[in-house]
Amino acid sequence: MVFSCRCFSFSFGEEIEEYETRIETKSTSIDTFYTACADLNGYIADSQAPDFQNLAGKPSNLRVFTVAELKFATRNFCTSLKIGEGGFGRVYRGVVKSLEYPFDEIQIAAKLANGGLQA
């Protein structure tokens, strides 16, 4: 399980404009990316084989980020913002604006999966 609060992983899709999540097996993905929350953990625990499309439509406080937003947040995955590296990719810190309180900044960690940015 990759998700934890304000920590997330993703990879670039071939022609999609949103990040993918990697959940449980880290090889299953959907074309949207979410911040983590307790709801997601509960949802996955309730299902051995989650339906990711339904997950996308499930009422929750999950936030969807576009590729552009995550690039902006991490200054295009700037090397100086790298905070770690796992078996599936490098992790970068970044900052996003709170949707509820636009003057508030939220520290995030974002993983760029190995093989990302492939044509």
Ligand SMILES: Nc1ncnc2c1ncn2[C@@H]1O[C@H](COP(=O)(O)OP(=O)(O)OP(=O)(O)O)[C@@H](O)[C@H]1O
């Ligand atoms: N939220 C976070 N805050 C600070 N550092 C983090 C955060 N998430 C990851 N890191 C750093 O990035 C490193 C790699 O994290 P990652 O989640 O990729 O580990 P992993 O689960 O072993 O990787 P993988 O799933 O790719 O095998 C961590 O050891 C840590 O140093």
